[in-house]
Amino acid sequence: MISEHWLEEIKKKLLERNSKELILATGKTPSGHIHVGILREILICDSFRRILEREEKEPKVFLFLDSLDAAKRFPEYIKPEFRKKHLGKPFSFIPCPFEESECESYAHHFGNELISTFKDFGIKNEIIWAHELYKTNEMQEKIKIALKNNDKIKSILKKFILPTLDDVKKEQFNETQKNWMPVMVICEKCDKIQFRGKDDSIKPNRILKYDNKKDIVSYECQACGHKADISIYSGRLKLNWRIDWPAKWSIYKTTCEPAGKDHCVKGGSYDTGLEICKEIFGYMGPLKVAYEWLRLGDRDMSTSKGIVFTPKKYLELADPEIFRMLILRTNPLKHISLRIEEIPQYYDYYDKMENIYYNLEHAETEEEKDIINYMYPLIKVKSISKEKPRQIPFKVLSFFSQVQNILSLETLYEKALSILGYRDSESISFEEFKFLLKRTKNWIDEIKMIIENMNDDKQKRLLTQKITIFTIQDKIDRTIIDNLDEKQIKGISLVKNFFIENEYLDEEKIQNTIFTISKDQLNINPKTLFEALYLLILGKKFGPRLGSFLLLLDKDWLINRLTIEV
RNA sequence: GGGCUAUUGGCGCAGGCAGGUAGCGCAGCAGGCUCUUAACCUGACGGUCGGGGGUUCGAAUCCCUCAUAGCCCGCCA
Known part of the structure; x- marks a missing residue:
């Protein structure tokens, strides 16, 4: 093989480590509707899982949901009074913000929303909730180790972070380091773990003193002023992020964890995490795989700022395979712009890829053929059939979905079957067909909204023509x-x-x-x-x-x- | 102050690690199908690969440098 897929290159590095177990990890804070961006790292891990399983390596994949992270801000769809009441609490200590649902907590509501889409995307992993992890002895031992090694941790942070800062920030950094401890406490009185000042500064309930004989720490709540001593085994302590991450690595012996570019930046939490993992917790740490953001059109998404396009929403518009394809065909260091209006083109590419895989079409080069043969099994959600699966072309679905007001579903279904060349309904059931039609309708509606919001008239017209949007009038004007x-x-x-x-x-x-x-x-x-x-x-x-x-x-x-x- | 990514025909991108006459999709153009196309088929057009310098017989590709754009980098997560 002349050219290799980027996954193969990473895999080689993974196998060089010679670990007995291959542990793949990903993580996300459930601070609101979790957008599709997170699927980039989850799908990278899931692809490794498939590759490694194929080679009988028995990998394990974890998704860490950081439910104990503090709510430092809320998305705009959360009511103001709710925000005010719960700002500064860990997400698992905040009730579900939606009255009609009966979730255990805010963290569960949004975490489970994400998890519920995994089956459709063909993702398999094990979920670890941070608020449960922190109740375990293993994690509490890590807290103890971190407290004992406070000075060492501080010097590591200093070594990595200081060179990346400008003079003003250097001073700020040195200032906060003076009384810095790696652990925070969730206040027993108000459940808050940090306080957001009027100047937007964040004041965490960092512990003030550690009694290493009794294993008790003292804290003062920045939000309500409550002062107390608390056992490190109380389950109300949380490691700071830069220590929290390596602590998890050392417990689960994580072999590889992809992370967004924000973490992977020089002096970022990945670098300090690896050093802390090695020096403080005695484990070499995972292989770092950095990836760029997935963007929605030309905009970045943000869970906490409420710019969201969720995996659930995606599934209402298009096939999960299309999404897996987008992730796998793109080098992780490049950004991906997910464009709803280009979904038909994505389908075209998918179809071409499928044709090449099934030898119905010639690839332009041997390399292309190799890459496609490699990717296709990683993209498919269902098992691979011997022959190319027949699909109703996207253009036909798009057409059908727009004539529903005058044609019955049954008529359209018959027509669809005849296009597929089937005399019976063996390959696609009526139910499936209805689902496809509904999904395409959703997509058309989405496009109409996009067109409506476009400022450039020329662009608007082009898109309208390209996608062939029309409506059959119920009455003639x-x-x-x-x-x-x-x-x-x-x-x-x-x-x-x-x-x-x-x-x-x-x-x-x-x-x-x-x-x-x-x-x-x-x-x-x-x-x-x-x-x-x-x-x-x-x-x-x-x-x-x-x-x-x-x-x-x-x-x-x-x-x-x-x-x-x- | 530091870092990542990008800059290739109108638009979206591939090629770059292993240097050897510049590719794909879409749009645009022309023609065809007894035939409006935003259907299909065929064909032609279209780029000095962000600027400059270097290495080389030869650079989109390697090295240096500059520029522009997007994003990220204390604490917190």
Whole structure:
């Protein structure tokens, strides 16, 4: 193999470590609706899982949900009074913000929303909730180790962070380091772990003193002022992020954890984490795999700021395979712009890839063929069939979903089966078909919204044309009829007669008839008659190819529509 | 102050690690299908690969440098 997929390169490094167990990890704070960006690291791990399982290596994959992280801000869809009340508490200590649901906590609501999509995406992993992890002896031992090694930890942080700061921040950093301890306490009185000052500064309930004989720490709550001593085994202590991460690594012996570029930056938490893991917890730490953000169009997403496009939402618009494909075909260090309006093009690429995999189409190069053969099994959610799975083309679905107001689902289903070349419903059930149609409808609606919000008129028009958005009018606008000329009206009536007189029709015949009527009987440019027909049915001058379109419509409905009173 | 990524025809991108006449998709253009296309088929057009310098017989590719853009970097997470 000349060229290799980036996953293979990382895999080699993984196997060089010669670990008995291969532990893959990912993590996320459930601070709100979790957006699709997190799937990038989850899918990288899931792909490794598949690769390693194929090689009989028995990997384990964990997803750490940082439910004990403090709410430092809330997304805008959370009510103000709720925000005010719970700001500064760990997410697992905050109730579910939505009254109608009965979740255990804020963290569970959003965490479970993410988890519920894994099955559809073909993701397998084990979930570790931070608030439960911190109740375990293992984690509490790590807290103890961290407290004992406070000075050492501080010098590591200093060594890594200081060189990356400018002078002002250097001073700030040195200042906070003076009384710094690696552990925070969740106040027993108000459940808060930090306080957000009016100047937007964050004041954590950092512990003030550690009694290493009794294993008791003292703290003062920055939010309510409560002062107390508390045992390190109380379950109310939490390590600071930069120590929390390596502590988890050392407990689970994590072999590899992908992380967003924010963590992977020089002097960031990954670098300090690895050093702390090695020096304080005595474990070499995971292989660092950095990845760039996944963007929505040209915007970054942010869970806490409420710019979200969730995996659940994605699944309402398109196939999970398409998403896996986007992630796998792109080097993790490059950013991906997920563009809803380009989903048809994604499907085109997927189809091409599938054709190449099944040897129905030639790849341009050997490398392309190799890469596709490698990726395809990692992309599929269901098992791979011997022959290329038949699918209703996206364009057809897009068309079908827009004529639902005049055509029954049954008619469309029959039509779909005939396009697929099936005489029965073996390959695609009616239920599945309904689901596909609904999903495409959702996508069309989404596109309509995107078009509406576009500022550039030219872009707007291009997109409208590219995607062929149309609506069949329930009633004809009277002004349309009034604006038709004599020949157009005559033409419409001739087309109507043609439909009445002919029992069996095909699209070619319809198409040709319209031309013949225009040229021979009316002596007008065919375009004029086409426009009249489109106006009558769609309310605008253009639409899908008329022959196949009219054939699809219910004949009686069509004849009725073509009967116009002048 | 530090870092990552990007800069290749109108748009979106591949190629870059292993240097050897610049590619793909979409749009645009022309023609074809007895035939409006925002259907399909065919064809042609279109780029001095962000600027500059260096290494080389030869650079989109390697090295240096500059520029522009996006994002990230104390505490907290």
